[in-house]
Structure formats: C-alpha cells, structure tokens
Amino acid sequence: MIKQQQCLLQVTRENDLNDLVVSYDSSNNPYSFYSDKRWVFFNEKITISFKSLSGEFEKTIKDIAFKIIQSSMLMSKTSMLKNLIFGSVTFQNLILRQGGNSYKDLDNTIIYSAVIADARLLKLKYKTWKNSLIFFQL
Secondary structure: OHHHHHHHHHHHHHHOHHHOEEEEOOOOOEEEEOOOOEEEEOOOOEEEEOOOOOHHHHHHHHHHHHHHHHOOOOOOHHHHHHHHHHHHHHHHHHHHHOOOOOHHHHHOHHHHHHHHHHHHHOOOOHHHHHHHHHHHHO
C-alpha cells in the first residue's frame, strides 16, 4: 500500500498535488488536502502546521512530512514531525536571511558558511542544530 501511495504521489505531482487527500475525518470524508497549510490526522492524533513555511521550503517539507505519515516503519511519527517542522522553520529563516529561497541553497558554500555564521551569532545551541538537521537525513 505504501508503494501505491508513493506512486500516486509521483503521478499526482505531475498533474496537481492540490487535490491530493492526505487525511480523512472519522466518517471517512476527505479532511486535509496536500495544499492545506494544516494537516490533521485523527487516527494518529497528529496535527501538522505549515503556516510558518513558504514557497520551496513549504513544498519540500510537505513532501517529507507526507512520507513520514505514510511510513509504517516509523514508531515516533509525532516527535519526528515536531522536529521536522521546528528544524525546517529554523533553517528557512537562516537561509532567507542570507538571500536563499530553498534548502538546496545550502549546497552553495557561500550561503552555507553564512548560515553557519548567522546561527553562531544567534547563539543556536548544539541541541537545536542536532534536532534541526534531523530532517535533512530523510
């Protein structure tokens, strides 16, 4: 079923992700759509808010969050998603401050170095960095 959903995501992306249903209410009616700024999963008791993200940042994190939700292998989806959102917003803000517009901009050594320097100036602790970087491993 997960492979079918991944294939569906690929096919749908080519057409239009906006209509993709990501969650259903207790009566099995569509509740959250991929294009929504907030996804609510009643069975898992998880709510994900993308309100602090924009543009390519939001698009990237929605892709990762969708994969996390669909994964049957992950036991701790709630904490993984919490770290994902926290980390994504933290890095989005740091990247935007350096003139970037997506996480891919961290591949640029000038922007990457500026983000690191900015994080040090803001005195972000190691734990913050560690938790924020988790989503880059997905």
